[in-house]
Each structure stands twice: as C-alpha cells, then as structure tokens.
Amino acid sequence: MVSIFSVYKFILHGIMKLVGVRPQTVEIEPGTIMNFWVSSHIPNKIENTPKKSKPAVVFLHGFAMDGIFTWQLQVLSLAKNYAVYAPDFLFFGGSITDKLDRSPEFQAECVAKGLRKMGVERCTLVGLSYGGMVGFKMAELYPNLVEYIVATCSVLALTRSISDASLERLGFKCWPDYLLPDSVKGVRNMFEIAAYKFPHLPDWIYKDCLEVMFGNRKEKEELLEALVVDDKNFAIADFPQVVVLELVSK
Template sequence: MGNIFAIYKPILHGLMKLAGVRPQTLEIEPGTVMNFWVPTETNSKKSKPAVVFLHGFAEDGIMTWQFQVLSLARYYAVYVPDLIFFGGSITDKPHRSPEFQAECVAKGLRKLGVERCTLVGLSYGGMVGFKMAELYPDLVAAFVVTCSVMALNESVSDAGLGRIGFSRWSDYLLPGSVKGVRNIFEIAAYKFPHLPDWVYRHYLEAMFDNRREREELLEALVISDEDFTVANYPQRVYLLWGANDKIFDIESASNLNKQLGNNASVYHIEKAGHLVQLERPFVYNSQLKKFLASLSEDVHQD
C-alpha cells in the first residue's frame, strides 16, 4: 500500500483547484523560493478582499487550511503560502527568525499584487503574522489569531512546554517515531480518534522533511523575556481560539487580549483544541466569516 498522505495530497490539490486556487512558485530573492496558493481568476484578485492564511508547524499551508479555503475562496481572494522549509518553500540564507518568514511572505504578496489583506495565523503562523502586522501595517489591515502568542519568549515557552510535558519544542514537533506523531495529535486535538499505527507511520514518512532546518526555526523562535516588548498594533485583531487548547490555553488567549488592548476581541470555540480549524471547521469558518464581514462594514461606514 502506498503512503496515504502522498496519495491524499494530489487529491486535495485537485480539489483546491476546483475551489478556485492554484499553486504558484515565486522567487522572493535569489536563493529564496516560496510556494503560494493563489486565486485562479486573476480578475478576482482586485475585486475581492484578500485573505492570507499562515499555517502552523505540523503541516504545510493547504493541509492546514483546506476547510477554510473551500469555504472562503468563492467570496475572497485567498492566498496560502508555504512558509520557508515547508511545502515547496526553501532558502539558502541562514536566517530562521519569524521576522525573516514575515519578510518573505510580505515580499511574495507584493509580487502577487496584494496591497492590503487580512491575515489568519495559526500557532507558528500567528507569530509570523504578528511580525507582519508590526512591520507592514500598510499591508496588513486586520489579523485573526488562532492559538498563538505575540512572540515565544522564554516564560511563555516554558509554560507551554510544561502544560504538554516536554522540555523542548523540537521533541514535540519533530518526532522520530510513531509514538511521537501520535503525541502531536493527541495533545493538539480536543478528542482525537483512535487510529492504527500505520497511519502515524505514513504521516512520519511524508510530513517531516527539512528536519535540520525546521529545528533551527524552532531554536530561533524562542527569545529571552528581556528581548520581548509588546508592539503597538493599529489593526483590529480577532482571537479565535480552541477552548480546550493545551499548548496555548484560554489564559494565554486572555493575556494576549490584554496585551492588545481595545483593538482586540476574543471568541472561544468549545470542544476544540489547538487544531480548532480542523476539528470544528464549520464553527470556525462561521466566526471567521462574521469577522471578515464586519471589516467590510467598517470600510462602508468610513
């Protein structure tokens, strides 16, 4: 039997094309290439509001956001990049910080003609998104944050690792065994179904390329408490959270909401964990659409 994820990916990609997005490879700069899923119809790029989805650490962009793309592509110009060292995105540069990822995504969006967008970021993608919102306020109009933090400073990192019983993020996110892959999903999900070991083995074989570079990404992610400062974000920020997230729990969402001040609001989705967009896609998509619609109302009122 072939690897089920190797079989599923081309099926998923075909489904995404039917939904109205297609893959496009961009040279961000010499030595740095990113894969983006972009709107198939070029005229829709300007007529529809742009929404950019930033994935987490366990999967590439389209695997992470498949249900959201299917739900939104008809009404919005949807862009889904693979962050550097995920999917087809690579660099020969030594940079590994979220800031570098943010710069690459922003440059890619500019090349695609995106002048203004709403970001939707999950976990690692949320941290990249915060950097984008800070560095490119002219590009980022609003931001939906799911199960993430402004930055992974040491105290936040230690608390998160303590909740899931690991000492290093790479031990959790870059497993080398079937048991390790099972741990990822049992921790990240509210209630993960029982699956046979061969499913996890196929996932292990298919999803963890660029291991050394990804470990470097994780090392660059954690910063000292002294180096962390709360930036001033002019954007509206919507915290859309799995109420049962163990990695960044409800208290993390509450702390982030306080850090962001009056521009932020929070919504908890019950019976969902860190992978809320996959566990409860209908509820997630409904709340996401409400927020996106409210942005259009704000524009009309202005």
C-alpha cells in the same frame, strides 16, 4: 505500499485546481523561493461594470503541515468570494531558502514580499499557532499591508517564560521533541495533544505521517530555536490593525 498521505495530497491538489485555486511559485530573492496556493480572479462578465477586486485573505499555517493541508476547508469555503492566499513557510511544502536566517521576522518578510510581488496591497491575515506569531510580525513590520489579523492557538511571541511554562505543562524538554517526533508514538502524542478529542487512528496512519510530514528536520529545529525570545528582549508592538486573538484550550 503507497502512502495514504501521498494519495490524499494528489486528490487535494486536484480538487483545489478544479475550484480555481492553484500553486504559484514566487522568487522572493535569489536563493529564496516560496510556494503560494492562490485563488484565481474570476473576471466580471457584466459589460460596462467596474471590476471590483476581491478582499485578500492570507492563511498562515502552523508547524505541523503546509499551507493547503492546514487550511483546505477554509480555502474551499472562501475562494469564490475572496482572493485567497495560502503560503508554505520556508522549509514547508514547496518553499526553500539558502539563507541562514530562521527567525519569524524573516518568514514574515518573505511572505510579505511574496504578496507584494503578486499585487496584494491590503490583506487580512489568519494565523494558526506558529502562523499566528509570524502574522503578528507581519502586522508589526508591514502595517500598510496588513489590515486585520486573526490569530488562534497563538501568542504575540514565544518568550522564554511562556516557552518554559508550556513545555513543562506538556511534558517535553524542548519543542523539537514535541513538534518533530521521530517515532509513531511521538506523532500520535503530537496530534492528541494539539487537537480536542482527536479520533483514534491505527498506527500505520501515524507511520505514514512520520515518513512524509517531517522533512527538513535540521532547518525546522533551527526555526524552533529561533522562535523563542528572551523576556527582556520582548516588547508589545503598537498594532494599528484590528487584532482578534482566539485562545483555545482543552
């Protein structure tokens, strides 16, 4: 039986290419490759008119899906008027590394280096959940690159106290139990918890999700482990950027 997600992925990628958004593979360093979905730059057709570069918007995805799956509607809406970049984090989509570093700092470093290699000098970051935390690290480490940051369903960092309180409220012992389910029931619970009034779907759709969405499980477990920091090791950075933090709760 053909996976509905494989079919949808094929259709989605085709639509993106029709509107000028295409995948671009960037070698960050030997052994580390990141995939970015990038909107093409439409040349100015008016002769003798200085070409103005479009403002760059970088969409950073959460822990469930890759960049273009997560931000497809936003990318389609903004691609005409903005230079849009939707990277796949390492071990998601088409991004991979042979390095052992699993920290959000390393993800931030790789995204920043990839953007630099593509000629991005200043950008606005839009981060969801895990992407928001990586985005805050980018804003901290690369203030000359990140002009603004918008984060939703996220925190500055996942401290031990925030992590323990969140897991207790959600009813899980650890983050992989929630974000890396190994059963149809687990996938259903993940979506129903993460989304407000998630629609009822048949089990075969969740089974499809289970089969195609949770590859690189070992590496992703390590990413989640590296995400949690001790409270004593966390200090709020002095962000020079304008930060908009949107908290959404059920």
